[in-house]
Amino acid sequence: MIKTLQLIEKSLERSIEELIEFVRIPSISAGANRDEPVEIEKAADFLVNQFTRSNFTADKIRMGASTNPIVIARGPQFSSNKPTVLFYGHYDVQGVDNPREAWLNDPFEGHMLDGQLIARGASDNKGPTFANVKAAELTLKSTNELPYNIVFVIEGEEECGSGALEAFIKGGGLNEYGPFICTVISDTSMYGPNQPSLTIGLRGISYMELTITGPSQDVHSGLFGGIIHNPNTVLIHALANLIDESGRITVPGFYDGIIDISDREKELYVSLSPDEDAYCRELGVSALRRSPDFTLLEQRWTRPTLDINYISGGSPRTVIPADAKGAISARLVPGQDPLRIENLLKDQIRKAIPAGTTLAFSKEHKSPAYFLTESHPLVQPALEAIRKGFNTEPILTREGGSIPIVTDIATYTQAPVLLVGFGQITDNWHGPNEKFSLEDFHRGMRTSAALLHELKQYTTSSPLKNGS
Numbered sequence: 001m002i003k004t005l006q007l008i009e010k011s012l013e014r015s016i017e018e019l020i021e022f023v024r025i026p027s028i029s030a031g032a033n034r035d036e037p038v039e040i041e042k043a044a045d046f047l048v049n050q051f052t053r054s055n056f057t058a059d060k061i062r063m064g065a066s067t068n069p070i071v072i073a074r075g076p077q078f079s080s081n082k083p084t085v086l087f088y089g090h091y092d093v094q095g096v097d098n099p100r101e102a103w104l105n106d107p108f109e110g111h112m113l114d115g116q117l118i119a120r121g122a123s124d125n126k127g128p129t130f131a132n133v134k135a136a137e138l139t140l141k142s143t144n145e146l147p148y149n150i151v152f153v154i155e156g157e158e159e160c161g162s163g164a165l166e167a168f169i170k171g172g173g174l175n176e177y178g179p180f181i182c183t184v185i186s187d188t189s190m191y192g193p194n195q196p197s198l199t200i201g202l203r204g205i206s207y208m209e210l211t212i213t214g215p216s217q218d219v220h221s222g223l224f225g226g227i228i229h230n231p232n233t234v235l236i237h238a239l240a241n242l243i244d245e246s247g248r249i250t251v252p253g254f255y256d257g258i259i260d261i262s263d264r265e266k267e268l269y270v271s272l273s274p275d276e277d278a279y280c281r282e283l284g285v286s287a288l289r290r291s292p293d294f295t296l297l298e299q300r301w302t303r304p305t306l307d308i309n310y311i312s313g314g315s316p317r318t319v320i321p322a323d324a325k326g327a328i329s330a331r332l333v334p335g336q337d338p339l340r341i342e343n344l345l346k347d348q349i350r351k352a353i354p355a356g357t358t359l360a361f362s363k364e365h366k367s368p369a370y371f372l373t374e375s376h377p378l379v380q381p382a383l384e385a386i387r388k389g390f391n392t393e394p395i396l397t398r399e400g401g402s403i404p405i406v407t408d409i410a411t412y413t414q415a416p417v418l419l420v421g422f423g424q425i426t427d428n429w430h431g432p433n434e435k436f437s438l439e440d441f442h443r444g445m446r447t448s449a450a451l452l453h454e455l456k457q458y459t460t461s462s463p464l465k466n467g468s
Helices: 002-010 012-023 037-053 122-142 163-170 231-240 263-272 276-283 296-302 338-350 379-390 404-413 438-461
Strands: 028-030 057-061 070-074 084-090 111-113 116-118 149-155 180-185 197-202 204-213 305-313 323-332 358-367 395-399 417-420 435-437
Touching: 002 012, 002 122, 002 438, 012 037, 012 116, 012 122, 012 438, 028 037, 037 057, 037 070, 037 122, 070 163, 084 122, 084 404, 116 122, 116 438, 122 149, 122 435, 122 438, 149 163, 163 404, 180 404, 180 438, 197 379, 204 231, 204 305, 204 338, 204 404, 231 305, 231 323, 263 296, 263 395, 296 395, 323 338, 338 358, 358 404, 379 417, 379 438, 404 417, 417 438, 435 438
Parallel strands: 084 149, 084 180, 180 417, 197 395
Antiparallel strands: 057 070, 070 149, 111 116, 116 435, 197 417, 204 323, 204 358, 305 323
16 A cells, blocks of 8 residues: 555655646537547547556447447456456536636647646536546556456447447346456545545436417417417426425425435534535625525435526527527436436426427436445445545545436446546536645545555455345
């Protein structure tokens, strides 16, 4: 372990240079200004070359019509007689049209400012993923044969649905690498600056887009207003029928089956005592929408939500539009079935659609919440690794976001997922001037290396079968 940490220190400057090279590749898979597939290919090739230089066996896997390859890499001395530690990450990034002129520098320059690397994908997810890649490389360089295999799966479609990886996993693509001890994912964030955390829960999601269609074309609101339904008005009424002014979701049955959090977890969230004024300043709002029944962190992490993400219809001209479009997403918690929630939402919307208009749903996607009980035997080794990597005491947290592929990985590997994030919630994922602290990159490498050390001890003392 000491030798690995020394190697991390010695090679830190070179590791940062390689990370900058990585983020300079505009591997956009989502957003209005998606680059040509050649940039996606460059990012995948960058990883393959990194792994090959470290004596990994690395390949690019393609699924169906997808042009974005999955990079699969397995460490040297891979053996089917050993269990596997799986690392997941993604090399694709969001677009930069949000807006482009808000960026201080070219989003793919890899600009350095005050110890931060400013670039699209720096924190989501190239920086944290590359910290794991370098930690594995240096661990293998400084350690005798490990009692487990190391395998990386790094995809190029996380920002646009993970379709290829989902097909790969459900088609048995991981079977040859099992049994699994765990999967390590660094696509979450720390609780705060200098406060690392192990994320033990993610909310699930039910997303859908809808289109209300009225007249066959835009029509004059003076000539025809009042005798036909306006798709904009219908859409607004239909969506308003899902939630009340306090934020409570009014869909019958929506809250049924929710699993309450433990008293111990509630006490933890109270003890963290987040600064609500700081939230307001960071978000640029004058007040938060608070519930009298739950603490702020309970609301953020453990309660379901429903949001209207998009509304579009018509124009400033005085017309009744031919159609109106919207998108909604519900964040779900343990106990809520995504398909059931999707059907409840659709049924409620259908009730608000009058004759003379039509309703169509599209682009639905969903995934359940993920939760790892704090009593799981791998929680303590993970916390110890974070403790060593950051030289401070970590905490257990959840996150309000969703990583749909997590539940697929957990299901098909039959092993826990350890969500060890190295970035900050203020890193501005998906927004202009995304950034990643180089200190967090450094501490992320240390943490990942420490985790591999802890898993070595854990596997030696508790031989595993199928990750259990």
